[in-house]
Amino acid sequence: MSAEQTPGVLWRRAAALLAGAALSAAAHAAPAAKSAPELAPDLSLRLVHTSFSIGADGVTRxxxxxxxxxxxxxxxxxERELPPALAEHAAPQHSGPHAGHAHEEANGAPLIVRRVGDEVQVQIVLRERKRVIDxxxxxxxxxxxxxxxxxxxxxxxxxxLVRMERLGRQGDVERYRLRSAERVVLVDWDVRGQYARRIQQRDVHGLSRQELVAEKLPLPARAPWEALDGYGRGDYSDLLD
Known part of the structure; x- marks a missing residue:
């Protein structure tokens, strides 16, 4: 499976498309959305992704x-959570700057996304190499x-959310729904924490379903990116053969 086809990449792209679909499908149904606040409360979450589909071949995946x-x-x-046994055997061993196609390390590496003004900076962390890659x-x-x-x-x-149907509020959670001819999207939005506790997208025929559930965790005393002192820097192009 290529880096472009991995589940993590596919889900994040699907989540981006989900937000875009919500906007485009209801573009004429509500006033323009207000801009979101620049900052939201600090959070630590476990993001559990599940997907279900029945293909044209009748196989359930x-x-x-x-x-x-x-x-x-x-x-x-x-950062992807791996079982200890898998994490132990997943650590790559290299003897040179490109040994073993080093760019494959980027697949599943911890990701840092930073907003600086109007610019978004993206980095990956290669722990085995002690490098942060722009x-x-x-x-x-x-x-x-x-x-x-x-x-x-x-x-x-x-x-x-402004363009979706508001179904009601329970405690700190507001529920929203978007219907189209083929899809239904449900969102549970945490008003206080400013994040989606749950996003579900399913087709009306019952042949596919994707769900993201966010479980709140204690905040770490130190942010993970603050533990990278002494790491070198590099560019993603350095990893390409």
Whole structure:
């Protein structure tokens, strides 16, 4: 499976498309959305992704994985959670700058997304090499950034909610729905924490369903990107053969 086809990349792109679809499908149904606030409360989350589909061949396919997300200020850290046994054997061994096609390390590496003014900076962390790699816009899709800062920061663009049907509120959670001819999208939005607790997208025929559930975790005393002192810097193009 190529870096462009990995589940993490596919989900983040789907989440970005979900927000875009919400906006375009209801573009004439409500006034323009107000701009989202620049900053949201600090968060530590476990993002549990599940998907289900029945293909044209009648085969049912299911997948599940989880990411750890830390949001602080205008920085987001995203890292795949691996079982200990898999993490132990997944550590790559290299003897040279390009040994073993080093760019493959970028697939699943911890991701740092940072907003600086109007610019979004994307980096990956190669722990085995003790390097932080700057990722140029042309390659950001390969490392899991779908191109949408609101999706990375809030999990869905808050502006999309204004254009969705509000179903009600329970405690700190507001529920929204968007219907189209083929799809139904449900969003549980945490008003206080400013993030989507749950995003579900399903087709009306019951043949596919994707869901993201955000589980709140204790905030770390130190942000993960603050533990990178002594790491070298590099560019993503350095990893390409």
């Amino acid at each position: 299911e997948s599940r994985y989880s990411d750890r997300m830390v949001r602080r200020g205008t920085v987001v850290w995203l 990722v140029e816009p042309a390659h950001q899709g390969n490392v899991g950034y779908g191109g949408s800062w609101p999706t990375a920061y809030w999990l869905i663009d808050p502006g999309a």
